[in-house]
Amino acid sequence: MPSVDICFSPELLPLYQLEGRVAVIVDILRATSSIVTALANGVTHVFATAELDECTALGRQHGCLTAAERNGVQAEGFDLGNSPFGYLPGSALETRGRAVAISTTNGTQALRRSLGADAVVIGAFLNLQAVADFARRQQKDVLVVCAGWKGQFCLEDTVFGGALAERLADAFDVRSSDATLAALHLWQQAKPDLEGYLLQSAHVRRLNHLEAHQDFAFCLRLDEYPATLPIWREDRLVNLADR
Numbered sequence: 001m002p003s004v005d006i007c008f009s010p011e012l013l014p015l016y017q018l019e020g021r022v023a024v025i026v027d028i029l030r031a032t033s034s035i036v037t038a039l040a041n042g043v044t045h046v047f048a049t050a051e052l053d054e055c056t057a058l059g060r061q062h063g064c065l066t067a068a069e070r071n072g073v074q075a076e077g078f079d080l081g082n083s084p085f086g087y088l089p090g091s092a093l094e095t096r097g098r099a100v101a102i103s104t105t106n107g108t109q110a111l112r113r114s115l116g117a118d119a120v121v122i123g124a125f126l127n128l129q130a131v132a133d134f135a136r137r138q139q140k141d142v143l144v145v146c147a148g149w150k151g152q153f154c155l156e157d158t159v160f161g162g163a164l165a166e167r168l169a170d171a172f173d174v175r176s177s178d179a180t181l182a183a184l185h186l187w188q189q190a191k192p193d194l195e196g197y198l199l200q201s202a203h204v205r206r207l208n209h210l211e212a213h214q215d216f217a218f219c220l221r222l223d224e225y226p227a228t229l230p231i232w233r234e235d236r237l238v239n240l241a242d243r
């Protein structure tokens with residue numbers, strides 16, 4: 001039976017084997033929630049970079065939009081920040097039909113470090129069921145890679161790992177890793193009132209302003225985009241449902 005394991009921070013990735021596994025990259029607040037929202041709302045593909053200058057260069061090379069954030073605010077000189085609202089109908093910039101190059105504090109770094117896995121997909125509460133369905137089809141061990149915060153543990157990504165483990169528990173071993181067990185226990189605590197539970201998180205204290213609060217509530221919606229699964233193909237993220 002395949003298993004679900006959880007890596008609490010990209011700094012711990014050298015301790016895990018990626019080859020042979022499906023890596024689910026998660027940065028609930030906010031990078032992976034924004035990437036899912038972008039592809040669900042007509043962005044054609046996403047380049048994800050660790051560094052800001054690489055993001056700018058890709059924007060020039062491909063004639064695409066650029067999105068970048070550092071420490072919770074939009075980086076200077078980029079078209080978008082790290083808010084999922086940037087990709088929703090009615091936002092200031094039309095993103096439908098465009099490609100976007102993205103760089104964020106934690107999420108895109110976690111992705112770039114996980115490319116040795118057999119498959120690399122993007123997870124968020126917004127597309128939880130799409131991730132679970134993909135994992136079932138693959139029948140391979142799953143490693144949830146939490147983006148965390150600057151190498152440290154963070155609550156929201158770990159709680160997502162527990163939610164995914166719960167959805168896979170009938171067909172995957174979710175009990176042989178203490179990390180997964182801990183995440184499952186946190187999810188059980190959180191799920192009756194996910195928003196109230198995660199209001200305790202450090203991210204909320206860091207980004208305590210209006211835009212961030214709207215983003216917070218949006219990023220916790222369960223299965224808002226059940227048909228959107230961003231998957232890494234060659235050098236970019238595309239929506240598997242479009243292939």
Ligand SMILES: O=C(O)[C@H](CS(=O)(=O)O)OP(=O)(O)O
Pocket residue numbers: 027029030031032069070071072073082104105106107108147148149150203206207
């Ligand atoms: O933009 C975000 O919400 C965070 C900012 S911070 O690093 O938590 O201050 O970036 P992300 O890469 O999405 O974690």
Ligand SMILES: [Mg+2]
Pocket residue numbers: 027028029030031106107147148149
């Ligand atoms: Mg984050």
